[in-house]
Amino acid sequence: MLKTRTLLLAVAAALAASTTFAAAQDKARVAFVPQIVGIPYFDAMQQGGEQAAKKLGVEFVYQGPVDTNPVDQLQIVQNLINQGVEAISVSVLDASSLAPVVEAAKAKDIKLFTSDSDAPDSGRALYVAQASDQGLGYTIIDEMVKRAGEDAKIGIVSGEATASNLNAWIGYMQERVKEKYPNVTLLDPQFAGGSAERAAQIAGDMMASNPDLKGIIAVASTTCPGVAQAIETAGKIGAVVGTGYCSPNTARAYLKSGAFGYSVLWDPSELGYLTVWAGKQLIDGKTIPAETTPEGMSHPVTYDDKTGILLLGDPAVFTADNVDDFNF
Amino acid sequence: MSSRTSLTLPILAGLWILIVAGLAILQPSAMALSTVTTVLQFSTLLALVSLGQAMVILGGGAGIDLSVGGTVSLVAIIAMLLDTAGVPSFLLPVVCLVAGTLLGLVNGILVTRLRLLPLIATLGTFYVYSGTALAITGGSAIGGAPAYLLPWGRGTLAGFPLPFVTLVLPLFVLAVLLLRYTAWGRWIYAFGFNERSARLVGIPVDRARFIAYGFSGLMAGLAALVSLAWLGSARPNIGQNLELTSLTAVMLGGVAIFGGRGGLVGVLAAVLLLVTLQTGLLQLNVNTIWQVGIIGALLILVLLVDNIRMIRRTA
Amino acid sequence: MGAIVRQIGERELLLGAACIVALLLFSLISPYFLTATNILTVLRNCNELFLIGLGMTVVLGIGGIDVSVGVVMGLAAIAVGRLLQADAGPLLSGLAGPLAGGVIGLVTASVVVLGRIPAIVATLGLFGVYRAAVFLALGGAWLSGLPTDLTSVLGAPVLGIPVALPVVAIAYLIVFVVIRHTPFGLHVLATGNSEVKARLSGVSVRRVQFTAYVISGICCGLAASFYIATYRNVAMTIGGTLALEAIAAVILGGTSILGGRMSLLGTALGVLLLRILQNGLLLVGVPSLWQPVVTGLLLILVLGTEAGRGRFDAASLTRHLRRPGRQGAAG
Numbered sequence: 001m002l003k004t005r006t007l008l009l010a011v012a013a014a015l016a017a018s019t020t021f022a023a024a025q026d027k028a029r030v031a032f033v034p035q036i037v038g039i040p041y042f043d044a045m046q047q048g049g050e051q052a053a054k055k056l057g058v059e060f061v062y063q064g065p066v067d068t069n070p071v072d073q074l075q076i077v078q079n080l081i082n083q084g085v086e087a088i089s090v091s092v093l094d095a096s097s098l099a100p101v102v103e104a105a106k107a108k109d110i111k112l113f114t115s116d117s118d119a120p121d122s123g124r125a126l127y128v129a130q131a132s133d134q135g136l137g138y139t140i141i142d143e144m145v146k147r148a149g150e151d152a153k154i155g156i157v158s159g160e161a162t163a164s165n166l167n168a169w170i171g172y173m174q175e176r177v178k179e180k181y182p183n184v185t186l187l188d189p190q191f192a193g194g195s196a197e198r199a200a201q202i203a204g205d206m207m208a209s210n211p212d213l214k215g216i217i218a219v220a221s222t223t224c225p226g227v228a229q230a231i232e233t234a235g236k237i238g239a240v241v242g243t244g245y246c247s248p249n250t251a252r253a254y255l256k257s258g259a260f261g262y263s264v265l266w267d268p269s270e271l272g273y274l275t276v277w278a279g280k281q282l283i284d285g286k287t288i289p290a291e292t293t294p295e296g297m298s299h300p301v302t303y304d305d306k307t308g309i310l311l312l313g314d315p316a317v318f319t320a321d322n323v324d325d326f327n328f
Numbered sequence: 329m330s331s332r333t334s335l336t337l338p339i340l341a342g343l344w345i346l347i348v349a350g351l352a353i354l355q356p357s358a359m360a361l362s363t364v365t366t367v368l369q370f371s372t373l374l375a376l377v378s379l380g381q382a383m384v385i386l387g388g389g390a391g392i393d394l395s396v397g398g399t400v401s402l403v404a405i406i407a408m409l410l411d412t413a414g415v416p417s418f419l420l421p422v423v424c425l426v427a428g429t430l431l432g433l434v435n436g437i438l439v440t441r442l443r444l445l446p447l448i449a450t451l452g453t454f455y456v457y458s459g460t461a462l463a464i465t466g467g468s469a470i471g472g473a474p475a476y477l478l479p480w481g482r483g484t485l486a487g488f489p490l491p492f493v494t495l496v497l498p499l500f501v502l503a504v505l506l507l508r509y510t511a512w513g514r515w516i517y518a519f520g521f522n523e524r525s526a527r528l529v530g531i532p533v534d535r536a537r538f539i540a541y542g543f544s545g546l547m548a549g550l551a552a553l554v555s556l557a558w559l560g561s562a563r564p565n566i567g568q569n570l571e572l573t574s575l576t577a578v579m580l581g582g583v584a585i586f587g588g589r590g591g592l593v594g595v596l597a598a599v600l601l602l603v604t605l606q607t608g609l610l611q612l613n614v615n616t617i618w619q620v621g622i623i624g625a626l627l628i629l630v631l632l633v634d635n636i637r638m639i640r641r642t643a
Numbered sequence: 644m645g646a647i648v649r650q651i652g653e654r655e656l657l658l659g660a661a662c663i664v665a666l667l668l669f670s671l672i673s674p675y676f677l678t679a680t681n682i683l684t685v686l687r688n689c690n691e692l693f694l695i696g697l698g699m700t701v702v703l704g705i706g707g708i709d710v711s712v713g714v715v716m717g718l719a720a721i722a723v724g725r726l727l728q729a730d731a732g733p734l735l736s737g738l739a740g741p742l743a744g745g746v747i748g749l750v751t752a753s754v755v756v757l758g759r760i761p762a763i764v765a766t767l768g769l770f771g772v773y774r775a776a777v778f779l780a781l782g783g784a785w786l787s788g789l790p791t792d793l794t795s796v797l798g799a800p801v802l803g804i805p806v807a808l809p810v811v812a813i814a815y816l817i818v819f820v821v822i823r824h825t826p827f828g829l830h831v832l833a834t835g836n837s838e839v840k841a842r843l844s845g846v847s848v849r850r851v852q853f854t855a856y857v858i859s860g861i862c863c864g865l866a867a868s869f870y871i872a873t874y875r876n877v878a879m880t881i882g883g884t885l886a887l888e889a890i891a892a893v894i895l896g897g898t899s900i901l902g903g904r905m906s907l908l909g910t911a912l913g914v915l916l917l918r919i920l921q922n923g924l925l926l927v928g929v930p931s932l933w934q935p936v937v938t939g940l941l942l943i944l945v946l947g948t949e950a951g952r953g954r955f956d957a958a959s960l961t962r963h964l965r966r967p968g969r970q971g972a973a974g
Contacts, residue, residue, distance in 0.1 A: 037616060038879035043783050066616050066774070067880075069568050074559075075370050079610040082362045083355075096471050096561040100482055161467020161932060162565050190931040191467060194880040197870070201688045201921070202931055208681035209673060209926035225787055225876035233687065233798070233873060234680065253788030253875070392763075442947050445901075447708075447763075448894055451887065452946075455939025463932040575767060585761045617778040624771020631760045631768075 029085045030279035031061035032115065032272065033076050035093050035163070036068050036194070040250055041221045041268050042091075044328045045116070048272025055296045056280045061085055068160050068194055070097040077112075081105050087279035089128065091116035095164040098122040111282035115275040117165035118309075125282055126308040128275045130266040131315040133165070137172025139315050140243060140264045144215045145181055147241045147261045152214035155206045156189040157199050157227050159220025166219045169245070173217070187213075192223050199226025200233070207234050215261075218244030224263075228254035248318050248326040255320045263318045269328055271312055274301060278310055335637065336582030336590070339630065340597040344604060351608045358611040361487040368492045369558075371603045373400070375496045375596060376551040377567075378574040378581075379503060380432070380544030382595045384446070385578055386507075387540045388520030388587025389533075394450040395435060396548050396574055398457030400567030403427045403552035405461045408470040408562035417474035424553040425546060431457060432545015436538035454571060461564040471561040481557025491554045496596075499547075504592050512536060521588030576627055577602055582634075654897030657945070658912035662919060669923035676926050685922045686808060687873070689914050691716065691866040693811045695889045696896075696910045697818060698862030703893055704822075705855045706835045706902025707762040709751065712863050712889060713882025714773040719743040719867035720877050721777065723793070724786040727871065733792040740868030741861045747773070748860015752853045770886075778879055789875040797872035807869055814865065818858070819907050831855065835902025891942050892917050916941070 032049050034042035046062045053060035063080065065072035070093045080088050081104050088105070092098060092114055102123045105112040115128035130136075144154060156173070158166050170189050177186045190206065192199035199218065203226060207213050218227040224246035231242045232254075241261040242254065247268065254260040277294045288303040288310065302311045318326065351358050377396045384391045407423045415423065431453070438449035483490040507513035519526035519533045527533055548567070555566045581598035583590030605626075606619050670677035695712050702709050722743035726736040755765045799806055822828035830851045833841040842848050871877070894900055895916065896909025920941070921934050 036880075038778055038781065038783050040784050040787075061613055063610065063613060064616065066620055066778075067569060067883075069565065070559075070563055071370075071373070071566065071568075072616075075366075075606065076610060076616070078366050078369070079607060082360065082366055083357065083611060094469055094563060096469050097559065097563075099560045100558055103482075160565075161462055162469070162563065164468075167468065188930060190925070191462075192931070193884075194878070195883060196874055196876055196878050196881070197691070200874060202925065204684040204688065205681075205922045205925040208678065208684050208922070209675050211675055211678075222878060222880070225785075225874060225878070229874045229876070234684065250785070250787050438943065438947075444943070444946050447900060448942060448946050451891060451894075452939040452942035454887075455891075455935040455942070457939075459933065459935030459939060463930065463936060466930075467932065572767060572770075575764075579764050579767075585764055615778075617775050620771045621775025622771075624768040624773075624775070627768035627771075628754060628758070628760065628765060631764055632758050635759050 027057060027059045028280070028283050029059045029061055029087070030276045030283070031063065031080045031085045031088045032275055033073060033080070033088065033090045034062075034064035035073070035091050035117065037064040037066060039222060040247060044247065044268035045272030045275070048267075048269030048274075049276045051269070052273040052276035052280075052296065056277060058276065058280055058283075060276055068093055068163070070094045070162070073097065074101065077101050078104070081108060081110055081112075084108060085110065086283045087111040087113070089113050089115040089275050089279060090119075092119045092164065093117070093160070094162055095119045096122070098124065111279065113278065113282065115278075116271060117163070119164075124308070126278060126288075126303075126310055128271065128278050128310045128312070130268075130271050130312050132309075132311065133168040134172050136245070136264065136315055137169045138176045139317065140169075140217060140245070141173050141176040141181070141184075143262050143264065143317055144217065144241065144243060145184060148214035150181055151183040153185040153187065153210055153212055154215040154217065155187045155203070155210065155213055156217050156219060157203050157206070157223050158189050158191050159194055159222050161191040163220070169219060189219070192220075192226065194220075194222050196222065196226040196229075199223035200230040201226075203227045203230035204234060207231070207236055207240060213240055215241040215243065218242070218246065221246045221250060224250055224254070224260075228257075228259040231259040232257060247328055248323045249328060251318060252323050255318065255323050258320075261319070263323075264315050265318065266312055266315050267326075267328055270297065273297065274310065274312055335634075336594045337597060339633070340580070340594065340601050343626075344597070344601050347601075347604055347608050351611060355611050358608070363607065363611070365484055365487050365489060367600065367603050367607050369489045370607070371599050372489065372491045372496055372554055372558075373551045374570065374573055374577060374603065375492075375599045376499070376547045376554065377570050378577040378595050378599055379499060379592065380547030381574040382578045382581070382583050382590070382592055383503070383516070383540045384544045385583050385585065386520050386587055386590060387516050387537050388523060389439075389537060390446055391439075391520075391537070391540070391587055392446045392450060392575070392585075393432075393435060393541065393544045394447065394571045395431070395453040395457050396544060397567035397570035398454045398459075398461065399428060399431045399545055399548035400552045400555065400570060401461035401564055402431065402457040403549045404555055404562040404566055405465055405470065405564055407552065407556065408473065409464075411474065412470065412472065417476075420474055420477070420556070421553055424549045424556070426549075428549015428552060429542050429546045432548065433538070433542045435545070436541035439541060440534040440538045458565075458567065465564045467564055469561045469563045473556045473560045473562070477557035478560055481554060481560075491557065495550060495554065499550075500592055500596050507592065512539075516540065517588055519588075573602070576623060580627055580630055652897065652906065652909075654945075655906060655909050655912060657948070658896065658909060658916055661945075662912060662916050665916065665919050665923060669919070669926060673923070673926040676923060681922070681926070683805065685915075685918050687805060688922070689918045690807045690811065690869045690873070691885070692889060692892060692914045692918070693911060694814060694862045694866040694869070695885060696892050696914050697814060697907065698859030699889045699893045700896070700898050700905050700907060700910045701818065701822075701831065701855045702762075702859045703890075703898050703900055704831050704835050704902055704905035705852050706838070707755065707852060707855060708890070708900070709766045709856065709859055710763065710886045710890075711751065711766045711770040711773055712859065713885030714770060714777060715744060715747050715751070715860060715863040715882075716867045716870060716885065717777045717877065717881035718747055718773060718780065719864040720870050720881060721780045721786065723868055723871045724789050724877050727789050727792060728786070730790075733796045736793055736871075737797065737868045740866075740871070741864040744860045744862070744864015744867060745857055746860070748857040748863070751860060752856035755856060756849050756852045777881065781877065781879055785879070786877040787875070789871065791875065793868065793872040794875060797869055810865075810869075814862070815907055815911065822905070822907075827851070827854070832903055832905070835899075835904070837903070888917070888938070891938055895942060895945055
């Protein structure tokens, strides 16, 4: 059949086109699996990873799901294991999602570790942390209280309700408020999934139902634009302090318009760099010292042998004044 | 109907061989038993759900089940909630089957008793089931699936994942036999193809259709059980996107969207083709977004080929 | 061809009443519900769904369906955003939305109508293709912090009302007039009612279907211009769940998914009711995760009120849907 043949040709062409992606395999490979592809945050991690790969003489593989779906992520990890990629790092969507593949990785002597979002009890080799969950949760609350006052009412807009790293940060925010700021009211977190319009809708509703709201925290980087726009659209610039864990490039326009008072983040490309570096150490079987400055990085990182956490450093706070000094 | 099924399978098989051959050339290391295991492992949930979806669609009356993904998520959550609440864990499989069937029968009632259009009814239950699963857990997974399930969920037999060998294959064989050799199976085709005549000759259309929705729920319940045994925890969004992928698999497998035509072998072939394609692209490290685009284009192309053939025949 | 556009029928009254009851109830529980800012917030959040629902009403009216509309809006939004970045000015960028939407609508129409593929399958496939296109067009990054040119035009209030509302109203009015008072409108309903009868009466069925998908594309594109004006940002996940929401709202409004019966007022009320409930529930303290559950229950309950009235006759339905070329259905 003519048409059948056309169809076959189309698929063949698609496969042929993909050969360009097929990789040479003489160098050791370090893979990173993000929670979702196509967002600036993980893009920056990819770039950092590529830099590190070039510098350290390994090959970097970047593969992630299109939706924040743990099964899709698992499928990707499983396929990387099948390919025999020597070290695989995952920003886990769900703390228990690695369980089925941990054994498979061990059996093939593949170093499976986490980066950016952890699965503590999974048996992973180590966890490359951007900053401690506690530090992130505490910092964003401390900075918020500085701006909104010690008796402020603060709302939280998160992304996927299933994301374990985001939930951990929210947990520390709540803990900080309970312990240090008894007069601050922290509203229950609301979840917008991955979409900016839902985040804006929820943030708008939140401001309407709480006219005395002083601040909104956008927990997922995907919710930052929505929250900022909601504050701008509601004409609440100055009255409500917006913030979130988002990169200077994402937050720049909002920091300048005043919708965001500040933004808390680390340099994701540095995190990507450190991830690949850690993968290389694991492949080479080297032990990581308690404090060291990895080749190609400008500052030292710390490693806790007991918890297996490799810490990038303290989170940075970006404001309208310093945001132009950064480009990521 | 026979001419259609007979052409669907060669097309799917041809495509499959093409993908495997392409992979063998571009990435020889992928030709390993572990790849087979992976493909089947990730086919299991989709195959089970697609089997139920296929039954519902075959039964006609604009039959469709958009709630399958939500059902998988909700059943997994219900089962683990009951388990942690102290229900004996050996009952967990039963809970999954019963809960799945009940949720499916709710669709059956909405469609056959309340006479809601299936698309509307199951769009409604899609929202309700998937939403409830997320809302009652606040989004977090419930860990601690009974340990006795894990060896089955993660085990393999000569490289074949146990859930695939013990559930998917027997169920598909059983369902094919059921459709081919029992009155019930012939009814499904009959009223799927021409409902009015089927009613006139006294086939209990509503009851059979009611059962078909229950069956779809049962399959979703089984998928939930497999997910528990495999992952070791219940995830409130485990069934995410399954409604659309199962629909894709069923259509690709040669089942007509309006019912009455198509076979289950094609559906299983389509599931394997889809997962092989995904695996192949992953092995070649092609960006995952291409999977979404290629699968979409494939669906359109295969139906286009089919249409042109039909027009030629009728012309 | 006895079908007419029902103007204010039972369903519209039911939805209108439901909106009012919801308004009363929420304003009793939450003092902030019935404030000007909150009402404006609700209306603002309706914009995109109003427009996408309008297009969906026409598509369902001819007996079609389109599950790719959300991503079509996303693609059009990228076009608008890129033009803004290139300093094309608000007029050109704003018009680029409906234009791009119309072009994508042409693609959808070609696949569905010329390819003779069942609409739900074809648009499911296109959904995947368009998503890949969104990713390619964005190149992995987001469009964020776009210039405010468009915002200052489309976001500006006219006599205290956001300019979006009159635009939406005009769009509805145009479609209403076209459906009610032109031969094309008659053809749309005739096609939705029974393709074969319409064809026999000399209606160019395929041209009508083609036009309906293009209209839907234009509506999505217009929604994209408003989206950009409001959010000044395009993420890769844009519009992912909008299609199902739009279908839910349109069905709620009383438009028949089988074609031949459509209600524009119903669609608008359906959108409004969904958004009022989502807003109100959050205001009275129900976690946002419950919102889809409410949407689903609403769909089943409202449509369930028609139960047993014989509106859905499965037997005639199967014949109605059978290909190639639909046979007559009793509507």
